[in-house]
Amino acid sequence: MTTGLTRRTLVQRGAAGITLLSLPGLLAACGGGGGGGGGNEVKDVLRFSNWPLYIDFDEKTKKRPTLDEFTAKTGIKVDYFEDINDNASYFGKIQGPLSQGRGIDRDIIVMTDNSRFPKLLIDKGWVEKLDKSKIPNISNLIDAQQSPSFDPDRSYSLPWQSGMTGIAWNENVTGPVTSVGQLLDDPKLKGKVTMLTEMADSVGLVMLANGDDPSKVTDATFNKAIDRITKAVDSGQIRRFTGNDYAQPLTKGDLAAVVGWSGDAIQLLADNPKLKWELPQDGGMIWTDNMLIPKGGSVPTASTYMDFVYDPTVAAKIAAYVNYVTPVKGAKEALAASDPKTAQNPLIFPDDATLAKTHSFDATALNNETYIAAWQKVLGA
Numbered sequence: 001m002t003t004g005l006t007r008r009t010l011v012q013r014g015a016a017g018i019t020l021l022s023l024p025g026l027l028a029a030c031g032g033g034g035g036g037g038g039g040n041e042v043k044d045v046l047r048f049s050n051w052p053l054y055i056d057f058d059e060k061t062k063k064r065p066t067l068d069e070f071t072a073k074t075g076i077k078v079d080y081f082e083d084i085n086d087n088a089s090y091f092g093k094i095q096g097p098l099s100q101g102r103g104i105d106r107d108i109i110v111m112t113d114n115s116r117f118p119k120l121l122i123d124k125g126w127v128e129k130l131d132k133s134k135i136p137n138i139s140n141l142i143d144a145q146q147s148p149s150f151d152p153d154r155s156y157s158l159p160w161q162s163g164m165t166g167i168a169w170n171e172n173v174t175g176p177v178t179s180v181g182q183l184l185d186d187p188k189l190k191g192k193v194t195m196l197t198e199m200a201d202s203v204g205l206v207m208l209a210n211g212d213d214p215s216k217v218t219d220a221t222f223n224k225a226i227d228r229i230t231k232a233v234d235s236g237q238i239r240r241f242t243g244n245d246y247a248q249p250l251t252k253g254d255l256a257a258v259v260g261w262s263g264d265a266i267q268l269l270a271d272n273p274k275l276k277w278e279l280p281q282d283g284g285m286i287w288t289d290n291m292l293i294p295k296g297g298s299v300p301t302a303s304t305y306m307d308f309v310y311d312p313t314v315a316a317k318i319a320a321y322v323n324y325v326t327p328v329k330g331a332k333e334a335l336a337a338s339d340p341k342t343a344q345n346p347l348i349f350p351d352d353a354t355l356a357k358t359h360s361f362d363a364t365a366l367n368n369e370t371y372i373a374a375w376q377k378v379l380g381a
Contacts, residue, residue: 039298039300040300041300042074042076042298042300042301042304043076043107043298043300043301044075044076044077045076045077045078045079045301046076046077046078046079046107046108046298046301046302046304046305047078047079047081047105047106047107047108047297048078048079048080048081048106048107048108048305049081049083049084049090049106049108049109049110050080050081050082050084050108050109050110050160051082051084051085051110051289052082052085053082053322054082054110054160054161054289054322055067055080055318055321055322056317056318056320056321056322057321064080065317066309066314066317066318067080069314070305070308073308074304074308076301076304076305078305081106084109084110084111087111087112087115087117088115088117090109090111091111091117091120091121094109094294095126098121098124098126098294098295099124099126101295102296103294103295103296103297104294104296104297105296106294106297107293107294107297107298107301107302107305108291108292108293108297108302108305108306109291109292109294110160110289110290110291110292111289111290111292112287112288112289112290113148113150113287113288113289113290113360113361113363114198114200114201114285114287114360114361114366115200115366116363116366116367118150118151118157118290118292118363119149119150119151119363119364119366119367120367121156121292121294122150122151122156122157125295126294126295127156127157127292127293127294127295128156128293128294128295128297128299128302129155129156129293129299130154130155130156130157130158130293130299130302130303130306131299131300131303132303134300134303134304134307135158135303135306135307135310136307137307137308137310137311137328138154138158138306138307138310140310140311140312140315140328140329140330141154141158141159141310141327141328141329142327142328142329142355143352143355144286144355144356144358145159145162145288145327148288148360148363149215149360149362149363149364150363151290156292156293157290157291157292158290158291158306158310158327159288159289159290159291159327160288160289160290160291160309160327161288161289161318161319161322161324161325161326161327162286162287162288162289162324162325162326162327163261163262163263163286163287163324163325164261164262164279164284164285164286164325164347164350164358165196165201165204165205165259165260165261165262165284165285165286165287166205166259166260166262166265166277166278166279166280166284167179167180167183167257167258167259167260167277167278167279167280168246168250168257168258168260168264168265168268168275168276168277169250169256169257169258169275169276170250170251170253170255170256170257170274170275171274171275171276172253172274173192173253173255173256174188174189174192174256174257176276176278177189177256177257178278178280178281179209179280179281179282180205180206180208180209180280180282181209183257183259183280184206184209184228184229184231184232184237184238185232185237188256189237189256189257190235190236190237191236191237191239192239192254192255192256192257193232193237193238193239193255193256193257193258194238194239194240194241194242194246194255194258194259195229195238195241195242195258195259196241196242196243196259196260196261197241197242197243197379199361199366199371199372199375200214200285200287200361200366201259201261201285201287202229202241202259203222203225203226203229203361203375204285204359204361205259205280205284205285206225206228206229207221207222207224207225208280208282208283208284208285208359209228209280209282210224210225210228211282212224212225213359214285214359214360214361214362215359215360215361215362216362217361217362217364217365217368217371222365222371222374223374226374226375226378229378230378233378239255241378241379242258244260244261244264246258246260247260247264247268250268250275251268251271251272251275260277262277262324262325262347263323263324263347265277265347266323266345266347266348267323277347279354279357279358283357283358283359284357284358284359285358285359285360285361286325286355286358286359286360287360287361288327288360291306309328310328311328312328312329312330312331312333312334313331313334315327315328315330315331315334316328316331316332316334316335316343317335319331319335319342319348319349320335320339320342320348323345323347323348324348325347325348325349325350326348326349331349332349335349
């Protein structure tokens with residue numbers, strides 16, 4: 001990225017300085033109609049909602065090159081909205097119209113699978129099936145993303161970008177912190193550790209450390225992880241739970257080690273070589289932001305765009321700018337000729353062995369009210 005902000009930074013800061021479509025504005029746009037229009041014909045305009053700073057942008061021309069390339073190739077203009085600030089608030093904006101059978105004037109929206117909302121949208125029938133006949137490049141979807149628990153056949157979703165959850169530490173304060181067990185139990189780290197507020201990230205990592213599978217959560221494995229985290233909170237090992245506001249205290253050395261995201265790590269490590277980030281020995285978590293077609297959206301138009309961004313050359317341009325993990329096979333090779341340094345970054349282009357160490361969180365568990373209440377209690381909410 002050319003800016004010092006990651007997408008998740010903006011999420012935590014409330015997207016300060018970004019003009020977002022307000023709730024009244026969105027509902028007015030949804031207004032009594034069928035949204036993107038549906039139908040079997042490709043439309044002249046694609047209406048696409050995404051998170052801020054999440055697609056390539058040319059600072060000189062103030063344009064988005066791959067969107068312009070898509071229009072030049074297909075004749076389809078893109079109305080692009082950076083109006084998703086977090087999963088919960090965006091779902092709150094769209095659930096009213098969708099629950100009433102109305103469209104939201106969008107053809108593609110992007111939501112995160114370690115939130116409860118992609119599965120909820122699918123289960124409620126509020127998203128359209130992809131037209132895979134218009135997405136031959138779906139064959140470029142990496143193996144690790146083929147069959148998520150919330151959409152096992154990828155009938156309704158395709159990944160936009162992903163990020164990994166692991167452990168970051170400051171070598172000015174501590175030696176390597178390579179396991180969750182060390183993070184939670186090493187007395188030398190007491191009071192200098194934080195974990196993430198996201199249940200899927202923190203509970204998932206502890207489940208892996210316990211030898212359990214976070215993609216298939218049971219009451220027993222969930223409670224075992226919660227008990228272990230609670231013990232670390234009560235003992236003072238964990239100072240607090242954070243978004244990515246761990247970045248500054250970790251950089252200053254006020255924190256020794258944190259559960260943190262790979263997208264943040266790319267920028268933090270570039271500015272401070274004493275900071276390190278790794279997947280824990282027992283494995284890490286992976287979260288994915290997914291493209292979905294809301295009810296009323298144009299399936300042919302959205303599917304045409306999805307095919308376009310699954311071309312490795314296009315995917316490489318997007319990944320090089322946003323610095324998250326691309327889901328598209330061949331993107332690394334496509335980028336290597338023009339930007340070999342970025343192409344060799346293992347946090348943007350992790351190898352198969354690294355991806356094999358990452359796990360997704362059980363989508364059904366994310367919607368379990370008992371689990372949600374238990375996690376909120378741990379957070380002190």
